[in-house]
Amino acid sequence: MAFEHLQLKQRGRAEIDFMLSTFLGSSTVRESAEQAVQSAIEELAGSIEALPENLDERNSQLESFLYNVRSFRVQQLLGEWYSRNHGAAAVRAFEEVQAKLQIELDQLSSGKTTLETFPDFQAPDYWRDVDFHRTEGGWDGHPYMGFVHGEIVHRKMVDSLFPGGIFKQRRQVAALAKQDHYDNILDMGCSTGHFTKALAETYPNASITGTDLSLKTLEHAQRVGNAHGYSWRLLQRAAEDTKLAHDCFDLVTSYILLHEMPASAIAAVFAESFRVLKPGGEILMSDVSRYTDLNKLEQWRADRGAMYGGEPHWRASASLDLSKIAKDAGFIKVNAGGVQGAKYPYVVQAIKPHEVGNR
Amino acid sequence: MSKTPQSFNKPGRPTLEDTDIAGVGAAVLTLTRELWILNDRVQVLEAVLAEKGIEVQQEIENYQPSEEMQARLNEQSQALVEKVLAAMQSD
Ligand SMILES: C[S@@+](CC[C@H](N)C(=O)[O-])C[C@H]1O[C@@H](n2cnc3c(N)ncnc32)[C@H](O)[C@@H]1O
Numbered sequence: 124m125a126f127e128h129l130q131l132k133q134r135g136r137a138e139i140d141f142m143l144s145t146f147l148g149s150s151t152v153r154e155s156a157e158q159a160v161q162s163a164i165e166e167l168a169g170s171i172e173a174l175p176e177n178l179d180e181r182n183s184q185l186e187s188f189l190y191n192v193r194s195f196r197v198q199q200l201l202g203e204w205y206s207r208n209h210g211a212a213a214v215r216a217f218e219e220v221q222a223k224l225q226i227e228l229d230q231l232s233s234g235k236t237t238l239e240t241f242p243d244f245q246a247p248d249y250w251r252d253v254d255f256h257r258t259e260g261g262w263d264g265h266p267y268m269g270f271v272h273g274e275i276v277h278r279k280m281v282d283s284l285f286p287g288g289i290f291k292q293r294r295q296v297a298a299l300a301k302q303d304h305y306d307n308i309l310d311m312g313c314s315t316g317h318f319t320k321a322l323a324e325t326y327p328n329a330s331i332t333g334t335d336l337s338l339k340t341l342e343h344a345q346r347v348g349n350a351h352g353y354s355w356r357l358l359q360r361a362a363e364d365t366k367l368a369h370d371c372f373d374l375v376t377s378y379i380l381l382h383e384m385p386a387s388a389i390a391a392v393f394a395e396s397f398r399v400l401k402p403g404g405e406i407l408m409s410d411v412s413r414y415t416d417l418n419k420l421e422q423w424r425a426d427r428g429a430m431y432g433g434e435p436h437w438r439a440s441a442s443l444d445l446s447k448i449a450k451d452a453g454f455i456k457v458n459a460g461g462v463q464g465a466k467y468p469y470v471v472q473a474i475k476p477h478e479v480g481n482r
Numbered sequence: 483m484s485k486t487p488q489s490f491n492k493p494g495r496p497t498l499e500d501t502d503i504a505g506v507g508a509a510v511l512t513l514t515r516e517l518w519i520l521n522d523r524v525q526v527l528e529a530v531l532a533e534k535g536i537e538v539q540q541e542i543e544n545y546q547p548s549e550e551m552q553a554r555l556n557e558q559s560q561a562l563v564e565k566v567l568a569a570m571q572s573d
Contacts (some may be wrong), residue, residue, distance in 0.1 A: 132543045137522035140552075141515050141559055148560030152567050193571050200507040201567075207508075 126274045126350070135216025139279050142212050145201055146284065152201070155194035163188040164420065174419045178426055178438065185423065206432055210258030213275040214265055221267070228270070228346065236348025236355040238341055244359050246336045249385050249436065257433035262314075262337035269343025273315030293321040296378060296409045296468060305329040305374045309399060311362035311392065312380025316344030316355070322376065323353050329374075332367070334360045363391035365399060373404045379468075381410040382429075382440045389443060393452035402477040406454065412466040414442045449473045507570065514566045518559050525555070 131139070163185050168174045175181040189195040221228075255261045258268075265271055282288050297318065305326045310319045313333030323331055333355055335341050341357050348355040360366060362380060375396040381389050396406050414422050429437030446459035454473035461469055526545045530538045547555060 130544065130546050133523055133526055133545060134519060136546075137519045137555075138515065140522070140555060141518045144518070144556065144559040144563050145511070147556070148563030149567055151564060152571070197507070197567060197570055200504065200511070200570075203504070204508055204511045 126270075126347075127278075129220070129274055129278070131216050131275075131279070132219040135212075135219045138212050139216055139275070142205060142209055142280065143283055145205055149198070149201055152194050152197050156189075156192070156198040159189055159192040159195050160185070160420075171418050171420045174423070178422065181419065181423055182427065202431060206257040209276065209280060210256065210264070210271075213271045213280070216275055216279075217265075217267060217271045228267070231346035231349045232342070234345075234349030234352075236345050236353055236357065238345045238357040238359075240338065240359045247361060247388065249388065250336050250383070253433075253435060255383060255433050257431075263339045266339065267343075269315045269337070269340040270346070272340065273317060273343050273347070277315075277317065290317065290321075292468065293318045293378060294324065295462070296407070296470065297321040297325040297376075299462070299470060299472065300326075300374055300376075300407045301405055301472070302373075307372045308332070308374045308376065309334070309365070309367070309372045309396075311365075311375065311377040311396070312383070313344055313357070314340040316347040316357075318376070318378035319344060319355060320347055320351065320353075323348075323351070323355070326374075330354070330356075332356045332358065332372075334358045334362055334365055336361060361388075363388050363395050365395060367399050369398055370401045372399050373401055374407065375400055375404070376407045376409075378409045379411070381408060381445070382434065382437045384440060385436050386439050386443055389440060389445075390448050390451070393448050393454070397452045397454060397475055400475040402475055404475045406449070406471065406473050406475075408445070408471040409468045410445075410471075411437065411441050412461070412469055413445075414438075415444075416461065416466045416469070445469075445471045510566060510570065514562065518562055521558070521562070522555060525551075 164171055164174065167184050167188060175184060250261075253261050254264070258264055258272075260268070262268060262272075277289060282290060285292070306329060308322055308326065308329045308331045310322060310331060310333045313319045313335050314337065316333060319331060319333045322329070331353070333341070333344055334357070335344070336359065338359055341359055344355070344357055348357070358365070358367075362377065362384075377392070381392070384392065393406075400406070412421075412425065414425070417425060425441065426438055428434070429441075446457045449457045449459070449471055450473075453475065455476045457471070457473040459469070459471040461467060523542065526542050526547070527538065529551065530541045530545060534541070
């Protein structure tokens with residue numbers, strides 16, 4: 124059985140509906156806050172382009188104007204409340220149904236999808252003790268955080284607020300890889316396995332390996348794999364240091380992993396992908412919009428979202444030129460950009476050359 | 483100078499300050515949430531009672547709103563949010 128049709132109990136269901144209502148029911152506030160933003164730009168700079176180059180300076184200028192406007196302050200309150208409470212609301216909703224699910228959760232921990240942990244494993248400093256998404260304890264903040272995030276936060280919250288739905292988008296991104304068949308796929312930052320599943324559906328004959336730092340999300344990926352009868356190999360390993368053999372994959376992917384990593388680790392991820400790919404193998408990395416593709420106002424919005432949404436690495440990560448990083452790692456035929464003219468998702472595709480000579 | 487008995491009428495005890503306002507806002511929203519959950523629950527109770535007229539507790543716990551009812555619930559909870567936000571922005 125799978126969790127697609129998870130039924131919450133009344134309290135959890137209504138609480139989650141309400142969390143969404145704080146967004147969907149606040150359009151009046153958001154509209155008037157938006158007007159204030161437009162006036163701030165007019166007053167402070169005259170145009171979006173004339174706003175300060177430096178993001179912190181831009182933010183403090185805009186804030187000095189906007190915090191005088193009540194609707195803006197109320198909007199900040201709503202945002203802050205959502206950030207602080209959405210994770211806990213999902214945990215509460217889970218705990219109401221946990222007893223009912225327990226047998227199934229236990230059963231799905233064994234099956235053809237395996238999970239390997241290693242005594243020498245150590246999560247990097249940029250990840251450990253970070254409350255990603257402002258969820259207390261971050262990715263491993265609850266014994267069932269993988270279930271909570273994958274099945275409740277994603278299915279019941281993110282999917283409703285995300286244009287087109289995040290599950291559908293995973294399938295669209297998975298389908299962008301260039302070949303019709305792959306033998307061996309590595310999914311980096313696989314988390315709860317939902318992009319991994321999109322890969323498995325798109326390339327049914329491929330053997331799939333997934334890595335993540337978070338044990339709790341990997342445990343859920345294992346349940347997802349087993350629920351659908353897949354034989355994934357899941358490893359608690361850093362994407363930039365998988366310890367897997369050289370030249371063994373023909374596709375390496377990541378879906379919204381990179382914005383959770385600092386620049387040096389991202390360069391290392393591309394280098395590691397290069398190392399584990401067979402010559403002729405391919406990468407498919409999907410992440411958030413590049414700041415260079417956004418105007419100064421859009422950058423400011425994205426940046427505040429990151430600043431207050433538990434995304435410490437977003438700014439530096441979204442400012443990187445991923446296509447240069449891919450080339451520096453040795454990849455050729457590098458193609459990077461938004462999908463179908465959109466700025467999001469931003470996808471990098473490239474090939475490991477057959478002849479790896481002097482670069 | 484000793485205090486007059488009358489000064490006890492309005493002692494002017496300091497309570498909340500401007501810096502507490504974010505907490506007040508959060509409390510109002512928390513309260514709104516609780517109120518909403520209760521409102522939702524009552525509606526489910528009514529719906530279930532109307533259908534059966536008996537032992538309804540478990541049914542309420544596990545009740546999954548129909549699409550139509552969900553749409554109504556969403557509309558009403560959003561309207562409640564709107565109302566509270568409007569009050570918060572009044573002088
Ligand atoms: C937004 S989630 C990925 C979503 C996932 N691909 C999906 O489709 O649901 C980001 C994940 O990256 C993981 N992560 C962050 N840094 C990592 C690293 N250096 N190596 C492996 N995983 C990492 C986090 O633990 C988290 O599970």
